[in-house]
Amino acid sequence: MSKRKLNRRQKWRIEKIQQERAARVSKKDQEIDQQLNAGDLGAEQEGLIIAHYGRQVDVESLAGEQAGKIHRCYMRANIDTLVTGDKVVWRPGPDNDGVVVARLKRNNDLVRPDTRGQLKPVAANIDYIVIVFAPEPYAHANLIDRYIVAAENTGIEPVLLLNKTDLLNEDNTPRLIEMAERYQEIGYKVLTASTKDHDGLDLLKSLLDDNVSVFVGQSGVGKSSLVNALMPGINIKVGELSEQTRKGMHTTTTAMLFHLSDGGDLIDSPGIREFGLWHMEERDVAEGFREFDGLLGGCKFRDCRHRQEPGCALRDALEEGQISPERMESYHRIVESLNEL
Ligand SMILES: Nc1nc2c(ncn2[C@@H]2O[C@H](COP(=O)(O)OP(=O)(O)OP(=O)(O)O)[C@@H](O)[C@H]2O)c(=O)[nH]1
Ligand SMILES: [Zn+2]
Numbered sequence: 001m002s003k004r005k006l007n008r009r010q011k012w013r014i015e016k017i018q019q020e021r022a023a024r025v026s027k028k029d030q031e032i033d034q035q036l037n038a039g040d041l042g043a044e045q046e047g048l049i050i051a052h053y054g055r056q057v058d059v060e061s062l063a064g065e066q067a068g069k070i071h072r073c074y075m076r077a078n079i080d081t082l083v084t085g086d087k088v089v090w091r092p093g094p095d096n097d098g099v100v101v102a103r104l105k106r107n108n109d110l111v112r113p114d115t116r117g118q119l120k121p122v123a124a125n126i127d128y129i130v131i132v133f134a135p136e137p138y139a140h141a142n143l144i145d146r147y148i149v150a151a152e153n154t155g156i157e158p159v160l161l162l163n164k165t166d167l168l169n170e171d172n173t174p175r176l177i178e179m180a181e182r183y184q185e186i187g188y189k190v191l192t193a194s195t196k197d198h199d200g201l202d203l204l205k206s207l208l209d210d211n212v213s214v215f216v217g218q219s220g221v222g223k224s225s226l227v228n229a230l231m232p233g234i235n236i237k238v239g240e241l242s243e244q245t246r247k248g249m250h251t252t253t254t255a256m257l258f259h260l261s262d263g264g265d266l267i268d269s270p271g272i273r274e275f276g277l278w279h280m281e282e283r284d285v286a287e288g289f290r291e292f293d294g295l296l297g298g299c300k301f302r303d304c305r306h307r308q309e310p311g312c313a314l315r316d317a318l319e320e321g322q323i324s325p326e327r328m329e330s331y332h333r334i335v336e337s338l339n340e341l
Contacts, residue, residue, distance in 0.1 A: 029077050042092040044101060047071075049086040050257040057082055059090050059100060071098040079103055084255040084267055085124040085212060108155050110214065112271055113278055123255045123267045125212055126156050129275070132217035132226070134164040135172045141179055145330040147216055148188070149288025150276030158188060159207065161215075163222045165194040182324055186291050195225040205230065208264035212257070215268065216275045227268060230260045285334050291323050292331075307332070 047059040059073045071092055087104040109121035129151040133139040151158035160183050180190045193200035215223040255269035286296055300311025317323045
């Protein structure tokens with residue numbers, strides 16, 4: 001058969017398709033290529049997002065000669081939002097720059113509402129949400145339960161950390177020990193620490209080692225002090241983050257991933273520290289109480305509020321001692337607070 005000859009119409013169609021393709025290479029990608037001198041880009045490799053700045057991200061090389069080096073990278077236009085903790089495929093550029101070409105699958109993410117109330121991820125691939133509480137400021141069990149519920153809803157394991165153990169005394173100890181034991185009975189790990197007299201830091205370090213964690217908890221429980229103790233030299237100013245947050249200046253400050261001196265990573269930002277204190281749905285609250293597992297749906301009435309209703313599976317469990325009165329009370333208080341928001 002003779003060589004296929006394109007008629008004018010076919011030629012025109014092919015040209016049109018090519019033009020469309022070219023147009024699809026977005027303006028943004030062209031800009032990136034110009035900026036990076038695309039010919040100089042290195043081979044694709046895996047990296048870790050350690051910070052996010054508007055249109056750019058800091059990517060740390062995970063393997064090869066470059067392992068541990070940080071490149072300020074652009075993102076290809078077709079990439080979904082990237083957050084700190086994301087694993088990506090990227091190509092290094094010549095000047096500690098580069099371009100992210102794909103995002104790898106996330107194990108989980110931590111979300112918070114944006115200004116329009118829509119939930120947006122702020123960090124990804126986290127192993128532990130460490131809920132910090134202390135003798136001072138006063139540790140409200142209800143607030144701790146709220147953090148736990150929020151953590152349970154992300155699928156990330158919450159761990160409780162009683163900090164400032166140097167402040168334990170005859171008055172506050174019995175209550176805090178009782179609280180700690182209650183959480184242990186439900187199945188949560190409870191650690192203790194003091195940055196003042198270096199209590200418990202080794203156990204904490206071994207938990208954090210090889211994992212990615214975040215610290216949450218009310219202002220003043222000692223999160224910055226813990227970060228400083230775990231990363232000598234980093235010097236997050238104690239009390240500084242909250243002060244900036246109060247002024248409303250830095251609430252959107254990027255989440256940063258830090259490598260701890262003795263292993264493991266920590267992701268920290270003012271936004272992450274406020275984790276769990278925003279609106280949630282009533283059903284999410286019930287599902288956030290681990291000891292309710294297997295009981296929800298067992299009530300006589302489908303719309304049971306678990307108060308005075310007959311045949312309530314949760315109230316039966318409460319009477320049999322499977323659910324503690326404090327946690328039941330906490331559940332109701334959190335549900336009531338939802339209507340106040
Ligand atoms: N006694 C005692 N005080 C501590 C300890 N750790 C921190 N503090 C003090 O508690 C106060 C609050 O500590 P921060 O580390 O700023 O608390 P934070 O949780 O980071 O607070 P935000 O930045 O507001 O979230 C400071 O005055 C610290 O010196 C501790 O182990 N023992
Ligand atoms: Zn019920």
